[in-house]
Amino acid sequence: MSSTYGERIPVTKGPQCRHSPSTSCGDCRLSGICLPIALQEEEVARLEDIVNRGKPVQKSHTVYHQEQEFSAVYAVRVGCIKTVRTTQDGKEQVTGFYFPGEIFGMDGISNNRHTNSAIALETSAVCEIPFDRLQELSSTLPSLQKHFFQLMSSEIAADQQLITQLSKNSAEERMAALFLSVSTRFSARNQSGVRFRLPMSRGDISNYLGLTVETVSRILSRLQSAEIISVDNKEVEILDFEQLRQIAAVA
Amino acid sequence: MSSTYGERIPVTKGPQCRHSPSTSCGDCRLSGICLPIALQEEEVARLEDIVNRGKPVQKSHTVYHQEQEFSAVYAVRVGCIKTVRTTQDGKEQVTGFYFPGEIFGMDGISNNRHTNSAIALETSAVCEIPFDRLQELSSTLPSLQKHFFQLMSSEIAADQQLITQLSKNSAEERMAALFLSVSTRFSARNQSGVRFRLPMSRGDISNYLGLTVETVSRILSRLQSAEIISVDNKEVEILDFEQLRQIAAVA
DNA sequence: GAGTAGAGTTGATACGTATCAAGTTTCTTG
DNA sequence: CAAGAAACTTGATACGTATCAACTCTACTC
Structure with a gap:
């Protein structure tokens, strides 16, 4: 019986408990993974303004569907998200697993439509970051722009690692x-x-x-x-x- | 990589012949593939300033090596480039093929070091676009910034298509x-x-x-x-x- | 808390692609 | 243009993983 696992390892204690999500990116215990280190306090505040925090998703529910119009990227706050791509002939491919602090949803940028569906593997919470506003903000915050280029690049690197795995x-x-x-x-x-x-x-x-x-x-x-x-x-x-x-x- | 199975945008035919490289991005017959449509004439000129044009590469020579410091992305002008990733245990994986007008080298952005080598499959010519200057320029040209987000996103989409192929x-x-x-x-x-x-x-x-x-x-x-x-x-x-x-x- | 559907395990067998081997063709270089 | 090397093709066989099948365990539902 593995019914005892429920307890996750301790969270660094902030002012808030784990069931009441922090109200700001600056306080979020995941910011080290999620945010560019170089961002100034004042800049974090500007990013916070555009982030919709802590959207909850039930197990096996979707954050977005394949083909759906792309409008935002997402950060996992709690839980785990998988991304799945369905081909024209109905084959499904799981393209990634995303844990707290990790960003997903960047597949939709190229043609304004998601090429994957994002599905919660357990009850999860995600932060939504509207992409048009992120783009605007990136123009004025060079380190944020760089951070997103880097995020997308590491997505590419991860995909290529999987390619090598599958192939070799x-x-x-x-x-x-x-x-x-x-x-x-x-x-x-x-x-x-x-x-x-x-x-x-x-x-x-x-x-x-x-x-x-x-x-x-x-x-x-x-x-x-x-x-x-x-x-x-x-x-x-x-x-x-x-x-x-x-x-x-x-x- | 945008080399895999993604759709390409049709090229508008230019006045110049394919063996005498144009001296500017504006005149390049590949600009329809390579450049963001939305870019104004004056903006193209600013991009041109930073592009090193037509760097020639002999067959089986490299444009850059894996592990080499990342400093630029590249556009194929003539020929064909493959990207290859070597794992720690010496396995090699070809991760993409790039044809004229297509951009490669974006794998290095995340940690400032290339994760692939780029090798010419035949005598080729590539345009070098220094990344730091591209970043600066992107901050002032929103449509260029968007274009690069889109390029990287289609690289992701292409990689995921290859993943599905390999897997299914x-x-x-x-x-x-x-x-x-x-x-x-x-x-x-x-x-x-x-x-x-x-x-x-x-x-x-x-x-x-x-x-x-x-x-x-x-x-x-x-x-x-x-x-x-x-x-x-x-x-x-x-x-x-x-x-x-x-x-x-x-x- | 019993009943049940879904998830996971284990075994027997089949099949697609790798591996090994022996050619043939094409490219390279003096 | 000759000669060797590299790339490519074709065949015989091996092997890893898929498939099919039966079963057990887990997690819901009422």
Whole structure:
């Protein structure tokens, strides 16, 4: 039974508790991930003006739909969001998982229409950043402009890493790399990167990694009997980072 | 990368011949692909000031190396450029092919270091656009800023299309989609989209599509005996677009 | 808290593409 | 233009992962 996982690792205590979202970007405990470091206090205030904070999304509900008109990008505040692309012939591809502090929705900029749907994997909250106003603001805040160029560039880098994975790596290598990535991202938010709950289903994982659920399940069993990880439903503990890194073949 | 399967905007025909490079962006016959439509004449002039035009690159030479410090993005003027990512364990992944009018090199923005190498597939010429100056200029030209956001976003969209291909499509489907993409992009430059010379080797194609050269070769033979395409070395003619589209399963 | 639908696991088998091998053709360079 | 190297093709076989099937566990619903 993994019904005990509910407790996330402590949040740095600000004036507000975790159920009453902070009222400003400056106070947000995620600002280190989400905002450009270089932004001045006064500049953060101007950004805050345009951000719609803490929009809640129920599990399996969408933040936006594919084909929907693009108007904003989003930051995850709480929970986890997946992005999914459906092709003309009905195939679905999970293109990304987004954790608190991470930005998503930038796929729609090029032709003013989203090319993905964004779906909550658990009850989540997202900040909405209207793009036209962000653009205006970027013109007057060079470091914000740069930050967004960088964000989009790292999205490209992440996509290319996935491309390489899909193209060159075995099922086991892909899974190892995913676990390391998730672990790193939990750590970045001061949560345990050793023991954590995967917010996504086996189906989401397999789809994202270009595998079947059966293969994912088998690899998990294999990694578990090799005592590299321990899995109980969605609860994962990494027992041997060294071996996991070796399998992932990522330095 | 905007090299994959995205649509290209048609080019307006210019007065100058393709072998004597124009001396300004305004006169360049590729400006319809390369530049934001909305840019005013006076604004084009300001962009021209910062662009280093027509830097020549010999076949298999690099425009930039992976890990090299990022300082500029590039537009292909003549020829064809591939981008290649090498992983820590020495695997190489071709991440994109870039044709005249297309922009590449945006992968380096996020951490000021290129994550790919850019290599000429044939003798090529590229325009270099120093990024710091482009950023400055973007701040004062909103439509240029928007254009670059859009360029990066279509790079993301293209990468995600490749991800879907690699994850969900058969070898034959991937090849069909690649041919259609290349065909579309030749057409966009007022060259034949029916009969053309592939600038990349079988090895590049197979690497890009996550296959082996043998498989690529076999598929080509198969498509040829089905009279869907005709292949003579690197010279390709598409005989049956309808069937090709059906195979590619892309509307 | 029982009943049930969905998610996950495990096993047997099939299939697509990789791998290995042996050619042939094309390109490069003196 | 000859000769070697590199690129490409084609065939035989191997292997990783998909598919199909049966089952168990988990999480809702009333």
